[in-house]
Amino acid sequence: MEDEKFQQLKKLNLFAAAFHLIQGVLILLLSTGFTITVTRGYLRYDEATRSLVNVTENLFQVNLAYLIALFPFLTFFAHFMVSTLLFERYKKNLSKGINPYRWAEYSVTASIMIVIIAMLVGISDIGALIMMFFLNVAMIFFGYDMEHLNQYTEKVNWTPFIFGSITGLIPWVVIFMTMLRSHPPSFVIWIFVSIAVLFNLFPINMVLQYKKVGKWADYLYGEKVYIILSLVSKTLLVWQVFAGTLRP
Template sequence: MRTTDLTATDVDERSLRSLRGWNLVLALLHIGQALAVLVLATDFAVTVTQSLPTGPPGTPPRSPEALFDVPIGAAVAVFLALAAVDHLLTATAFRRTYEDDLRGGINRFRWLEYSFSATLMVILIALYTGIDGVSALIGIAGANVAMILFGWLQESANPPGRSTVTMKPFWFGCIAGAAPWVAIAYNLVAAEQVPGFVVGIFVSLFLFFNSFALNQWLQYRQVGRWRSYAFGEKAYLILSLVAKSALAWQIFAGSLAT
C-alpha cells in the first residue's frame, strides 16, 4: 500500500461499492465461460517445438523436434479462470488492499493478472500463426510481460496530486509490446496460405490489446470522463470482459474448425 493523503479522482465509497459489484459479476461470467469451454473442448492441441544447433555458428540446425502439446481448450479456460480469480479476490479477500490501491491511483492486481492472461492469449495467436518454436515463444512472452509491467510503472510514476505527468513508461511499454505483433504479422504476411479465422483472431486481438493502451492514454491525458480514475478502472473491467470473452470464443471456435 502506498502512503499518501491524496485520493485518485472519484474513488469514493459509492464508486468502490460499484466496482466491487462489477468484480463479483465479472468473476462469475469468466468462470462460467471457462467451465463451458472445458465441457465443449475437443482434444485439439498445437505442438511446441525446438530446433537446436548442431555445431558452430552457421551450421544448419536440426529439423524441429516436438517438445510438448498445448491443448487449446484448456489454455483458453486457463486465461478465463485467471481473470475470474483476479476479480473474485479483489472483491473479497483482498478487497481492502484493492480499494486502498485505487485510492492511490493504481491497481497492482490488474497488472499481475494481465501479465499472465494477456501473455497466454498472445502465445495462442502466435501458435495459430505458425510460431511454435519454444525460443520464439519465450521471447514473445517476455516482451508482452514487459509491456504489461510498464503499464504498472505508468501508474506508479503518476500518483494522485502529481504536479506533472510522465508518459515515458507508457511509450516504453508500447515499444516492448509491438515486438510480438511484428513477429506474428510477419508470419501472416509471409505464409502462402492463412485460414481466414486466424486473420480474424489476429485483427481482433490487436484491436482489443490497443484498446487497453488507449484507455490508459486517455486516463493520463485527462480526456473527458477519463479524468475520473474510477471511470478508467470501470473501463478496464469492461474491456477485460469483452476482450477475453470475444477472443476466447474465437480461438476456441478455431480449434473446432481445424
C-alpha cells in the same frame, strides 16, 4: 458518491468473475482435444555434407482447450479476490490512482493470450514463444510502473508508457510477419485483427486517464473501462478459437 462508485466496481468485478468462470468451465466441457506441437530449432553439423543444417525437433503437444481455459480461470480468481478479500486494499490503491492487482493479472493472462495467437499463426519454436510471453510481461510491468511513478508527480511522466508501447509492439510485429507467410485460415486472421484492436484500446484508456479527458478525469471510470475491455477481449479470443479449432 465515492462509496457508491466503489460498490459499482465491486459488483462489476463480481459479474466479470462469474462470467469468466462460466466461460472457462464451458470451454473444458465443450472442447475437443485439439493440440499444437511445440518445437525447438537448432543448427547441427552434418558430417556427410560437412555443413551446418537446420534441425527442428518436436518437444511436446499443448492441448489448446486447457490453455484457452487457463486465462479465464486466472481472470476469475483475480476479479473474485479484489471484490472480496482484497476489496479494502483495492479501494485504497484506486484512491491513489493505481491498481497493482490489475497489472499482476494482465502480466499472466495477456501474455498467455499472445502465446495462443502466435501458436495459431504457426509460431511453434519454444524459444520464440517464451520471448513473446516475457516481452508482453515486460510491457505490463511498464504499465504498472506508469501508475506507480505518477502517484507522486504533478506532471505526468510518459517514459514507462513509451517504453511499454515499444516492448508490447514487438510480438505483434513478429506475429504479423509470420501470418503473411503462413496464410492461416480466416478465423485466425479475424482473431489477430480483433484482439490487436482491443489490445490497443488499453493504452488509449490509459492516455485518456492521464490526460483527464471527459469522464476519464475520474480514475475510477478508467478502471471500469479496463474491466470491460478485459472481459470483451478475453471473451472474443475464447470463442473465436473455440469456433475455429475446438468445437466438436
